[in-house]
Amino acid sequence: MPFRMIVSNLWKTYSSEEKPIEVLKGVSLSLDQGQSLALTGESGSGKSTLLHLIAGLDHPDRGDILIAGQNMVGLGQGERAALRRKSIGLIFQSFNLIPSLTVAGNLSFQARLAGRADPDWMRDLARRLGLEDLMGRYPEELSGGQQQRVAIGRALASRPPLVLADEPTGNLDEATADAVLTLLFDLIHESRSALLMVTHSDRLADRLDARVHLSAGHIDQ
Numbered sequence: 001m002p003f004r005m006i007v008s009n010l011w012k013t014y015s016s017e018e019k020p021i022e023v024l025k026g027v028s029l030s031l032d033q034g035q036s037l038a039l040t041g042e043s044g045s046g047k048s049t050l051l052h053l054i055a056g057l058d059h060p061d062r063g064d065i066l067i068a069g070q071n072m073v074g075l076g077q078g079e080r081a082a083l084r085r086k087s088i089g090l091i092f093q094s095f096n097l098i099p100s101l102t103v104a105g106n107l108s109f110q111a112r113l114a115g116r117a118d119p120d121w122m123r124d125l126a127r128r129l130g131l132e133d134l135m136g137r138y139p140e141e142l143s144g145g146q147q148q149r150v151a152i153g154r155a156l157a158s159r160p161p162l163v164l165a166d167e168p169t170g171n172l173d174e175a176t177a178d179a180v181l182t183l184l185f186d187l188i189h190e191s192r193s194a195l196l197m198v199t200h201s202d203r204l205a206d207r208l209d210a211r212v213h214l215s216a217g218h219i220d221q
Contacts (some may be wrong), residue, residue, distance in 0.1 A: 003033040003068050003087075003161035003194060005054070010063035012049055023049050024060070025217035033161065036188065036195040038205035041214035047198040050214065051164050054196070055088055056080035068161060085114045089155030089193070091184075093167040095147045097139040097154075104135040106150050111157035118157075125153045129183060145176040152184050156191060163188060165197040169204070181207065 012024040023046040031037050041047050052058045054065055056072045065072040067087050072080060084090075089110065097106050107126065111117040126132050129149040139147055148168065155163055168184070169177035181204065188195050197208060205211045213220040 001069075004066070005031040005068075005162055005194060005196075006064070006066040007050075007054065008064040008066070010050070010053060010065065011061045012046070012053060012058075013061055022217055024053075027063075027214070027217070027219055029212055029219060031162070031194045031196055033194055034189075034192045035210070036185070036197070036208040038208040038211035039196060039198045039214060040200065040202070040205050040211055043200070045214045046217055047214055048166055051166050051196070051198055055090060055164055056084050085110070085158075087161055089158065089160040089163040091148075091151050091155045091163065091165040091168045093170040095139070095144075095151045095171075097147055097150055099139050102136050102138055103131055103142070103150050106139070107131070107135075107153045107157055109157075110154050114158040114160075116158045118159075121159070122157060125157060125187070128187065129153050144171055145180060148172060148180050149183065152180065152187070156187050156193070159191050159193070161193055163193050163195045165195065167198055167200065170200075177204075 007027060007029050010024050010027040014021045014023060027050060039047050039050065053060050060073060063073065067083060070083060072083060075083065098109060101109065108117055108122055126135060129152065131149060131153065134142065134146060169180055172180060185207065199205050
């Protein structure tokens, strides 16, 4: 059965000293296998919150998040982690590489957790991402662009059906960002993964198949 992600009527409120802050107010969207979707919106509009909820890193107040037919909402912490390992690749703006692991170790980390480590695919990823000569280095020895390439490789190493990217090139200059994104899109296309990417850039959003705009906790129609 083809992969599909469905977010239905998602609400999220955070407590504050003055009054509760409603971040998401009934957000719904869907994403099919092989489709790429840009999530745009002003700073503080709830884009990262939505991504974290889809990834099972946080709990919604109500609503449903169906990942390949399984509802992330209501699962225990261990079950959410298992679903995340099986079905989701995460790419963060801050890279989030493991400093004590080499490039090779970071690349294979997620795939090993998912039980889908494929040495041939790993070598192909390293080659395509220009990391072949850097496999023994540690994150602190890499440039920002190189670290982001490792982060992309790690997210794709297990061939997840869904990739969530939160401002993946926000810390890179424009030329490096374009090169990294081209690699990401090529690899996503080949693996037939679905891609949901948070970005503040209209120029980058235009490179994806479709976009939705989050404003004041709502998806603009």
